[in-house]
Amino acid sequence: MLLQDKLMQIVTNPLLSPKQKSNYLALEAEASLPYLPISTEVKAAMNGGVICDMFEGHTPFKPRYVLPDYARYLEQGSEYLELVPAQNLDEALNALTILYHHVPSVTNIPVYLGQLDDILMPFVEGMDADVLYRKLKLFWIMLDRTLPDAFMHVNIGPTDNIVCRTLLRIDAELKQVAPNLTFMYDPAVTPDELLQIAATNICHCSKPHIANYPLHASAFDKRGFGIVSCYNALPLAGGANTLVRLNLKEVALKATSINDFFERVLPYYCSLTFELIEARSAFLHQESHFFDSFLVKEQLIDESRFAPMFGIYGMAEAVNILQALMTNETNTSSQSNKPTGYGHSMDANQLGYRISAALDSIVKSTPVTYGYHGRALLHSQGGISLDKDVTPGVRIPYGTEPNPIAHIQALALHHQYYTAGISDILTIDETVKSNPQAMFQLCKAALELGFREFTANVASNDLMRVTGYMVKRSDIEAFKQCGSRLNTTGLGAEAAQNTGILQRQARVIAHEHSPCVVN
Amino acid sequence: MSLTKPAINKQAIVSQLLPFSCVDGPGSRLVLFLQGCNYQCKNCHNPHTIGLCDGCGDCIATCPDKALTLIKANNKHQIHWDKDRCSQCDTCLAVCPQQANPKVTRYTVEEILAIIHHQRHFINGITVSGGEASLQLPFIIELFKAIKASPQLSQLTCMLDTNGSLSLTGWHKLLPFLDGAMVDLKAWQKETHRYITGRDNHAVFKSIELLAQQQKLYEVRLLHIPGITDFEQGIDALSCYLLRLGANTRVKLNAFHHHGVVDEALTWPSCTQTDIEALASSLTQRGLTNIVLPSIYL
Incomplete structure (x- = not known):
């Protein structure tokens, strides 16, 4: 299609708002520029679907994810924005609202809204609980209505405080798509009763995600970290300059044996991934002038704290493909109905861990020009709406997940390797709504077992998780008729059609023997 | 089974083992469904768990x-x-001519303990259900006793899901190792109970009363079948009875549906949310404060 035809299609689209049209027009404009100089090998790998630049654009002029130091901002005010330091909660919320509109990201909407309880606690001392509730509720509604993107992420916890508790209460009441919410859990700091409140919220609106605070904190330095967008863990006052992801399924298809995969094919495509990472981050850091921003001058971000994310997906398919190679080698055939394959058989799972360990060692030993301590960060990527026949990250394919306990046990050993985050989604059927203690127990055990992030989707909830973000089931139904106020619903609708996400198996508890209402 | 056999080798005939359930007691639970039942409920949702296989080989x-x-x-x-x-x-x-199930697994106490051990962090306890679990009482006693004796498992609660037909002697053997029981009261009048289950409900009342007195009655379950069960006709007496057990007695209302049901009961009406809410409100009006409704209706 000619560029002009594409632009006309966007301009005349009946479902997009003017603002959404502007965004799509800008994307097309950037896409009409020639791609950064890259080798023919990288180009071939991109065209062949082995490496993907996440449609970040041909000439990156803003980082993928930015995590400003909001605490410093509230403390010092901003010369550029002509703001004095915040003196009270109203000023703090107002100042944050202003800065959110100046924090770029791949979505043009901030992906990180801050560790809100930490940064707001200095302003709430002595405040009446009802007053605090009303102010934060208005703030929450404002976020959903003006920055309507489910990638936008608030962090709270691990300490027990009134802002944290009030936000959990408001989030459960409003059940909005935005903002997304991560609750940090630290067994040494967080009371069980507070984790139980968070687990009960999950039963009602599939939020928050529970992050393993000690595990994340030990991966980053004292200045801290944040969880943004689809559970990406990144340095605070920094972020991700780019995310390039490797399709492990396609890599596995190019291998002639398991040894060939580990010794030749995987290292080769990892080196191509790094080449693309280098090219993209070099342009951003050297040509785009992004780091001339007031965010840098006022020390809200620091160029040295940006790292490329080395993403992977299609682990399940890669393992199954490699196992089939092995079966062909030994020429064994079996008529068994025993569940085999990734997520089910011990051998398959072991092979998966071995791949994760190999990726970890490659990423930790490969220097990059613009990285966190000179390195990229490994990330299990949660999928995008265009993915077909390939499972996000290291997840078990939709519809084939085992029971929640076996599910967690099968994936736990991967989590140690994915410093920049990993999103596994546990689908639990709706009967858990009347038994939030069960959710609490699953969550606590998963984190104890080494999960970095616990995310659950309760099957009948209208709010549901698509790859890594939340959409409303009813919005997906309605989107085709009338469009949506929310930027991510379009992605959700596309993902639902392409990836069979609505078929994800809800666990049927005691289906035959104790249909849950009767037992 | 010989009496000299070590207890740990006691076997159970298990029709299903569920590693995770959130509808069989408090929190997250591993559930063992034992094969075989002494009732012949017309409305049974799992009729193939009633009989025991006699090895006829027809299947x-x-x-x-x-x-x-x-x-x-x-x-x-x-x-x-x-x-x-x-x-x-x-x-x-x-x-199967016996309403039985050839797909059973025989587990020893030791084997079940190993499974529980592997997932102990994920669960709050275990529930033994059925069939009618109490028909395999010696196994249950040994299993619960072993859990309570293990330093790594003793925090798990041990619960029994039962039709209440166990004798008082049986209960007294189990009580030292039992944390709580969910008891089905299938009907209020003994004639109705006999019509539905083939047995009268005298033992059920005895079981419920003993458990309540020992603080081990986790919940009384009422499966409501509109027009068939008699909870509405006997609502005053039923409420009085439940109140005498304690005003805070947890009463779980279940809605009859056709899933898995065979024969005559298929002509009975399914229980709707409205039916359940009407029954719940009748009980609430009479002073019961801990009524639990189904989380979904089929």
Whole structure:
């Protein structure tokens, strides 16, 4: 299609708002520029679907994810924005609202809204609980209505405080798509009763995600970290300059044996991934002038704290493909109905861990020009709406997940390797709504077992998780008729059609023997 | 089973083991469903768990996966089920003349303990259900006793899901190792109870009263079948009875539906949310404060 035809299609689209049209027009404009100089090998790998630049654009002029130091901002005010330091909660919320509109990201909407309880606690001392509730509720509604993107992420916890508790209460009441919410859990700091409140919220609106605070904190330095967008863990006052992801399924298809995969094919495509990472981050850091921003001058971000994310997906398919190679080698055939394959058989799972360990060692030993301590960060990527026949990250394919306990046990050993985050989604059927203690127990055990992030989707909830973000089931139904106020619903609708996400198996508890209402 | 056999080798006939359930007691639970029941409920939702296999072998030829074979154990014919070949088509259940189930697994106490151990961090406890679990009481006692004696498992609660037919002698053997029981009260009047289950409900009342007195009655369950059960007709007496157990007695209302049901009960009406809410409100009006409604209706 000619560029002009594409632009006309966007301009005349009946479902997009003017603002959404502007965004799509800008994307097309950037896409009409020639791609950064890259080798023919990288180009071939991109065209062949082995490496993907996440449609970040041909000439990156803003980082993928930015995590400003909001605490410093509230403390010092901003010369550029002509703001004095915040003196009270109203000023703090107002100042944050202003800065959110100046924090770029791949979505043009901030992906990180801050560790809100930490940064707001200095302003709430002595405040009446009802007053605090009303102010934060208005703030929450404002976020959903003006920055309507489910990638936008608030962090709270691990300490027990009134802002944290009030936000959990408001989030459960409003059940909005935005903002997304991560609750940090630290067994040494967080009371069980507070984790139980968070687990009960999950039963009602599939939020928050529970992050393993000690595990994340030990991966980053004292200045801290944040969880943004689809559970990406990144340095605070920094972020991700780019995310390039490797399709492990396609890599596995190019291998002639398991040894060939580990010794030749995987290292080769990892080196191509790094080449693309280098090219993209070099342009951003050297040509785009992004780091001339007031965010840098006022020390809200620091160029040295940006790292490329080395993403992977299609682990399940890669393992199954490699196992089939092995079966062909030994020429064994079996008529068994025993569940085999990734997520089910011990051998398959072991092979998966071995791949994760190999990726970890490659990423930790490969220097990059613009990285966190000179390195990229490994990330299990949660999928995008265009993915077909390939499972996000290291997840078990939709519809084939085992029971929640076996599910967690099968994936736990991967989590140690994915410093920049990993999103596994546990689908639990709706009967858990009347038994939030069960959710609490699953969550606590998963984190104890080494999960970095616990995310659950309760099957009948209208709010549901698509790859890594939340959409409303009813919005997906309605989107085709009338469009949506929310930027991510379009992605959700596309993902639902392409990836069979609505078929994800809800666990049927005691289906035959104790249909849950009767037992 | 010989009395000199070490207790840890006691076996149970298990129709299903669920590693995770959130509808069989408080929190997250591993559930063992034991095969065999002493009731013949017309409305049974799992009729194939009632009988015990007598090794007649009628199912073997009908299995499309060749997962069933006849073997001899202890000089008796037994069906051997190959779990890995089975595709769960349930043809064997349909042809069984005994309302039994060849797809059972025999587990020793030791084997169950190993499974529990592997997932102990994920669960708040275990529930033994059925069939009628209390028919395999010696196994349950040994299992619960072993859990309570293990330093790594003793925090798990041990619960029994039962039709309440166990004798008081039986309960007294189990009580020292039991944390709580969920008891089905299938009907209020003994005639109705007999019509539905084939047995009267005298033992059920005795069980409920003993458990309440010992603080081990986790909940009384009422399965409501509009027009068939008699909870509404007997609402005053029923409420009085439940109140005497304690005003805070947890009463779980379940809604009858047709899933898994066979024969006559298929002509009975399903219980709707409105039916359940009407029953709940009748109980609430009479002073009961802990009524639990179904989380979904089929």
